[in-house]
Amino acid sequence: MVDIPREPPRKGRKRLIYGGAILGGVALVTIALGQLEPAAPTVERGAVWFDTVQRGPMLRQVRGPGTLVPEQVRWVSALTQGRVERILLEPGVEVTEQTVLLELSNPDQQLRALNADQQLAAAEAQLVNLRSTLQSQILTQEGTVAQTRTDFREAERQAAAAVDLAAKGLIAENEVARARDNVEALKKRLEIEEQRLELGRASMTEQVPVQEAQVQRLKEVVRFEQFMLASMRVRAGARGVLRDLPLEEGQWVTPGTRLARVVQPGRLKAELRIPETQVRDVAIGQPAMIDTRTDTIVGRVIRIDPAAENGSVTVDVALDGPLPRGARPDLSVDGTIEIERLDDVLFVGRPAYGQANSVVGLFKVDPDENGATRVSVRLGRSSVNVIEIVEGLAEGNVVVLSDMSRWDAVDRVRIR
Numbered sequence: 001m002v003d004i005p006r007e008p009p010r011k012g013r014k015r016l017i018y019g020g021a022i023l024g025g026v027a028l029v030t031i032a033l034g035q036l037e038p039a040a041p042t043v044e045r046g047a048v049w050f051d052t053v054q055r056g057p058m059l060r061q062v063r064g065p066g067t068l069v070p071e072q073v074r075w076v077s078a079l080t081q082g083r084v085e086r087i088l089l090e091p092g093v094e095v096t097e098q099t100v101l102l103e104l105s106n107p108d109q110q111l112r113a114l115n116a117d118q119q120l121a122a123a124e125a126q127l128v129n130l131r132s133t134l135q136s137q138i139l140t141q142e143g144t145v146a147q148t149r150t151d152f153r154e155a156e157r158q159a160a161a162a163v164d165l166a167a168k169g170l171i172a173e174n175e176v177a178r179a180r181d182n183v184e185a186l187k188k189r190l191e192i193e194e195q196r197l198e199l200g201r202a203s204m205t206e207q208v209p210v211q212e213a214q215v216q217r218l219k220e221v222v223r224f225e226q227f228m229l230a231s232m233r234v235r236a237g238a239r240g241v242l243r244d245l246p247l248e249e250g251q252w253v254t255p256g257t258r259l260a261r262v263v264q265p266g267r268l269k270a271e272l273r274i275p276e277t278q279v280r281d282v283a284i285g286q287p288a289m290i291d292t293r294t295d296t297i298v299g300r301v302i303r304i305d306p307a308a309e310n311g312s313v314t315v316d317v318a319l320d321g322p323l324p325r326g327a328r329p330d331l332s333v334d335g336t337i338e339i340e341r342l343d344d345v346l347f348v349g350r351p352a353y354g355q356a357n358s359v360v361g362l363f364k365v366d367p368d369e370n371g372a373t374r375v376s377v378r379l380g381r382s383s384v385n386v387i388e389i390v391e392g393l394a395e396g397n398v399v400v401l402s403d404m405s406r407w408d409a410v411d412r413v414r415i416r
Contacts, residue, residue: 040371040412048402048415050365051349055395058347060339060383062282064312066272068292068331070263071318074238078257079231082106084249091245095236101245101260104232104253113225120218127211134204141197148193152186159183240264243329263329268319270299272335273312277355278382279304281339288317291334295324301337336384345380346389352403356382363413365398372400374411 082104089101159179165171236242244261253259270290274282282304290297303316317335354360358379363372377399380388393399407413 040414041407041410042414042416043372043400043407045415048400048404049349050398051401053346053348053389053393053395053397053399055346056344058342058345058383058386058388060281060342060381061336062274062278062339063334063336063384064272064274064315066270066290066317066333066335068268068290068327068329068333069271070243070265070329071267071269072238072240072264073243074236074240074262075258076101076234076237076260076262078104078234078253078255078259080104080106080109080228081252081254082109082232084247084251084253087245087247087249089242089245091242093242094240095242095262096239097235097237099236101234101236101242102247104234106232109225109229109232113222113229116218116222116225120215120222123211123215123218127208127215130211131204131208134200134207138197138200138204141193141200145190145193145197148186148190152183152190155179155183155186234259236260236262238262238264265329266323268323268327268329269302270297270317270319270333270335272315272317272337274315274337276308276311276313279308279313279315282315282337286337286339288335288337290317290319291336292324292327292331293333294326297321297323297327299335339383342381342388346393346395347386348389348393348399349401350382350385350387351399351401353405354379354387356380356387362393363400363404364393365400365415369398369415371412371414 083106084102085105086103087101088103089095089099095101159176159182162171162176162179166173166176240262241264242260243263245259247253247259270288272288282301284301284304286301288299288301290299297319298321299317299319301315302318305314307313315335315337317337351360351362354362356379360377360379361374362377364375365372375392377392378390380390382388404413
């Protein structure tokens with residue numbers, strides 16, 4: 001037998017086969033890994049806040065900070081300009097309506113008061129002179145009328161006598177005619193003088209009341225100027241406690257400047273600042289609780305400011321309960337207003353995000369409590385600490401209420 005020599009196997013071919021197998025395995029692994037979901041991030045159990053969905057009565061409330069302020073505040077303002085001469089009292093003193101707080105001085109006001117007095121005196125003197133002059137003129141005219149009437153009657157007698165004498169032929173007809181002309185002249189003069197008398201009386205009736213009205217107006221001016229002069233001794237105007245007097249001696253004030261504030265410390269109310277997003281359900285008459293840090297006071301809503309300021313609306317609450325001993329004006333308080341009571345609703349603690357009547361994503365904890373899955377939840381009416389669940393959760397579900405915005409990109413987390 002003859003041995004046939006064989007060619008040794010080629011090593012390069014095996015290498016190609018092995019390399020292809022390895023590349024194929026890597027590709028398969030890559031595809032498999034690409035189809036796997038990313039691992040859920042881990043959340044520390046102690047770093048988040050959980051709550052359980054409950055069913056039952058829910059009390060809707062809104063809360064806001066505020067201060068205690070007096071129900072009745074009287075601002076004492078300057079009626080005229082002047083310089084502060086003396087400050088007689090300090091804040092904290094009890095005052096009455098007539099208590100003098102400070103004194104102002106203004107030479108111009110004193111001069112105006114003196115000028116008003118002088119004008120009144122001149123007008124009164126002019127009234128007296130007018131009455132005297134008109135009365136004298138009337139008396140003179142009455143004398144003239146009386147004398148003219150006497151002359152007229154004498155002329156009538158002389159004319160009658162002339163007629164008798166003419167009938168006897170003792171005087172000429174010219175004398176009779178002259179006597180009659182004299183009667184006519186005196187009759188006309190008497191009528192004119194009587195008209196002058198009536199005109200004088202009418203003039204007195206018209207001129208005197210005009211001057212009397214002028215005197216009355218000047219008396220009002222004098223009273224006003226005297227009142228303005230007296231107002232420079234600034235009085236409290238109300239019974240209470242002097243709260244503020246932000247002035248210094250020598251300071252110049254103008255009309256309308258607030259000089260002092262008088263309050264009644266025994267009658268306070270709370271001014272709460274409620275967020276404008278929550279104030280829409282607040283109404284007049286709703287009950288409220290005011291927390292003074294040391295005690296609570298029962299109250300009710302009496303006023304809602306129509307305008308918002310810095311994202312909040314001012315709500316006034318009248319205090320019905322007795323005031324604690326430490327209650328005083330400008331004391332910081334917290335107020336809670338009760339809006340309504342819901343008898344049978346599904347609710348949970350308010351999450352860190354999500355407003356009333358909105359849809360949010362909440363992480364619902366698994367039954368084994370080792371993970372949580374994001375679910376869409378429709379929220380309803382809200383309160384201070386709880387919010388209504390409309391759909392998306394059931395009674396007994398446990399949800400995460402903490403801020404989970406850092407995991408917005410995932411729908412599931414692990415809880416460790």
